[in-house]
Amino acid sequence: MTTRPFVEIDRVWMRYNGSGGTLALRNTSLTVDKQEFVAVVGPSGCGKSTLMRLVTGLWPASAGSVIVAGKEVDRPLSIAGMAFQNPTLLPWRTVLDNVMLPFEVVDTLAARLRKDRALYEQQCRELLELVGLKGFEHKNPWQLSGGMQQRASLCRALVHQPQLLMLDEPFGALDVFTREDLWSVLQNLWLARRPTVILVTHDLREAAFLADRILVMTARPGRIMIERKVDLPRPRTPQMTYSSYFQDLVQDLREHIDRARQGEELAHAE
Numbered sequence: 001m002t003t004r005p006f007v008e009i010d011r012v013w014m015r016y017n018g019s020g021g022t023l024a025l026r027n028t029s030l031t032v033d034k035q036e037f038v039a040v041v042g043p044s045g046c047g048k049s050t051l052m053r054l055v056t057g058l059w060p061a062s063a064g065s066v067i068v069a070g071k072e073v074d075r076p077l078s079i080a081g082m083a084f085q086n087p088t089l090l091p092w093r094t095v096l097d098n099v100m101l102p103f104e105v106v107d108t109l110a111a112r113l114r115k116d117r118a119l120y121e122q123q124c125r126e127l128l129e130l131v132g133l134k135g136f137e138h139k140n141p142w143q144l145s146g147g148m149q150q151r152a153s154l155c156r157a158l159v160h161q162p163q164l165l166m167l168d169e170p171f172g173a174l175d176v177f178t179r180e181d182l183w184s185v186l187q188n189l190w191l192a193r194r195p196t197v198i199l200v201t202h203d204l205r206e207a208a209f210l211a212d213r214i215l216v217m218t219a220r221p222g223r224i225m226i227e228r229k230v231d232l233p234r235p236r237t238p239q240m241t242y243s244s245y246f247q248d249l250v251q252d253l254r255e256h257i258d259r260a261r262q263g264e265e266l267a268h269a270e
């Protein structure tokens with residue numbers, strides 16, 4: 001018996017601002033299996049963030065269907081956790097209280113929190129320890145570096161044990177060393193919790209380090225152009241990025257994206 005994919009995007013079109021507006025996605029289809037880690041890469045403006053908004057139900061598709069966990073997505077998904085490029089932690093709350101936030105803003109979770117605050121607080125502390133923030137629970141975000149803030153926002157995205165984790169350029173604003181540290185942090189979180197992950201990134205090495213499968217999009221209006229499986233064992237280590245397998249994979253992805261961008265330039269020149 002084959003199991004149904006967890007995320008099913010079927011021939012989706014997305015045009016912003018009505019019939020004369022920007023066509024962001026054109027007849028795009030993809031599937032993601034349960035507990036799979038997929039990365040989406042592609043030229044800037046090709047529709048990656050749009051894809052994230054459709055999967056999480058933040059925008060409706062203009063045509064086609066988006067199904068998550070067997071259900072058509074027609075409203076913001078409560079089974080998803082999200083993290084973006086900027087950590088968006090609330091400055092007046094401590095790290096612990098920021099990570100606890102989903103329990104307060106999602107109705108069903110608020111009821112659980114009222115019943116057993118100590119248990120959920122303990123789970124928060126465990127997550128913070130897992131990402132190396134033990135001892136920082138009572139600091140405010142401005143007392144943390146950018147990388148530490150992003151660690152906290154990964155915890156916040158995962159604290160309510162979402163089945164789906166959506167990450168849109170989560171490390172894009174960090175320097176290269178901090179970013180690479182966070183690859184391992186994210187991998188550890190995924191191995192511990194095993195949510196289904198869709199990661200949008202412009203960093204091809206990041207995609208190759210983290211993902212089971214990489215989807216490369218065409219220039220806008222975006223579609224999936226090719227996909228590549230990443231055959232590296234887990235946990236992956238920084239040393240693996242020096243291997244010729246890893247470097248060839250990244251080079252292959254880069255060539256496809258360059259070609260997509262050249263196609264876009266030619267189309268604009270016509």
Ligand code: ADP
Pocket residue numbers: 016017022023024042043044045046047048049050051220
């Ligand atoms: P990416 O994440 O790949 O950089 P986006 O999904 O953000 O691409 O954007 C795809 C296209 O849709 C771009 O041309 C962008 O300008 C346009 N777009 C994105 N969001 C909106 C919006 N809210 N209103 C109108 N156009 C938008």
